[in-house]
Amino acid sequence: ELAARALDAKVEMAPSGAAGLSGYAIPSTVPNTLTLNFRGLSRDVPTFSFADLRACVEKGDRDFFRRAFEGKVVLLGTVLNFEDRKLTSMRLSGGHDGTPSARCALPAAAGTAQKARSDVAGVFVHAAAVRNLIERDGVTELGFPSRTLLTIAFAAVIACAAGVFAPSGALIAWLGLTAVWVVVAVWAFVHALALPLTEPALASLAALAIMIGYRFVLADRDERFLRKSFAFYLAPEVIETMVASGKMPALGGEMRNVTMFFSDLSGFSSIAETMTPVELVTLMNEYLSAMTDIIEGHGGYVDKYIGDSIVAMFGAPADDPAHARNAVRAALKCHDTLAELNEGHPAFAGHGLSHRIGLNSGEAVVGNIGSPP
Incomplete structure (x- = not known):
């Protein structure tokens, strides 16, 4: 009145x-x-x-x-x-x-x-x-339907972030989005519009916790198994490729075109007889480490070492359409690197090591043999 x-x-x-x-x-x-x-x-x-x-x-x-x-x-x-x-x-x-x-x-x-x-x-x-x-x-306040829709949208954005990013990244996204929302809410309140503050923040926090729990219990279970299974004998880049493909290792196999890599040192037995065991171990560790880094750096997988020999493959277990090209590049790089080691590394001084590398591309059965995990 x-x-x-x-x-x-x-x-x-x-x-x-x-x-x-x-x-x-x-x-x-x-x-x-x-x-x-x-x-x-x-x-x-x-x-x-x-x-x-x-x-x-x-x-x-x-x-x-x-x-x-x-x-x-x-x-x-x-x-x-x-x-x-x-x-x-x-x-x-x-x-x-x-x-x-x-x-x-x-x-x-x-x-x-x-x-x-x-x-x-x-x-x-x-x-x-x-x-x-x-x-x-x-002050204008939002009605229940508008508050509910806003809260659901806020929680959905954080749930999507939790599904895409790692838990730490999702938490940072929640903190950042909440901080932005607080600024928006304060600005709106200064202009006589009261936006819900606690409901979106708490609902999105609950969505974050639920999504992280879901990923840990169900969604990321296969990925964790894959990383754990191959962590000790596959390069991280190869594991990431397998994870990105979404193909889990399973019993059985499939025909796939791959390139096999084989190398050994020329006259290694005669050279080894002139060295002490400690010198031989030092030399082999340096040689095998350098060659392995090159092979894995080109997408290859080292299957085994047989004395001074290296057996590796390209195109498996992670699929690589350019396996033959990558294998050739790895072989050339291995050849150049051995020459550099002969010239500059003390363990190789006076030995003049050389190696032979063979490559063969063709179809092979790629898969797993054994019992289920």
Whole structure:
């Protein structure tokens, strides 16, 4: 009623039951309610001492009343510390019982500095309601359907992130998205729109936990088995290729075109007879390590070592359409690397090692033989 009189308007009721005032649709999630916007935390509401106003009347200063109250909505109420105190939505920020205005007749009271407090006098709740209606800045809240859809969408985004990224990456995505949402929610609240904050955050956190649990128990079980099974004898790059293909090792086999790689050192037996066991082990470790790195770096798989010989394959167990080309490149690189070792590595000094490399491409049965895991 106070707002309607101040605006010289009448409350309008829509067929849906929504109320309006001077063309302003009053936001109301629950019928006949208004979520108050305590902009300014009531600090910008001027307050006057009733005793001072009475003294002003006795003084006959009518101009003071005109300056202070003309064209204003005036509320009468108490601001005592023990009566009509209200906890409002600004209690965590600290509300204020208005701002004391200049007095007309009586001297300013000592110690009138305002302190932020968790409760405010009830008259300031009324003042906020009147101001929201006049200035059209009541808080708009989303209805239950909108909040639900927003929460579901938020949880779905995090669930997708948990399905794509590792758990640590999914957690970072949740923290980042939640931080962005908090910023958006604060910005919207400054503009009198209250977005749900805790529901999307908690729902997405639950979705994150469920997806991580699902992946650990079911979805990633085969991948963990694959990594565990081949970790000790396949290069990480080859394992990643197998994981990306989605093909799990199974009993049986399939015909596949592959390239076999075989190499051995020329005259190695004669050379080994001239070396101590320690020297021989050092030499072989350096040689086999260098050759293995090259083979695996070109997508090959070292099947076994037979003394100084290396047996490897390209195109299995991970499929490689360019297996023949990669095998040739690996062989050429092995040849060049051995020449570099002969020239620059102390363990190879004086031995002049050379090796023979054979490659053969053709069909082979690729698969697993044994018992089920």
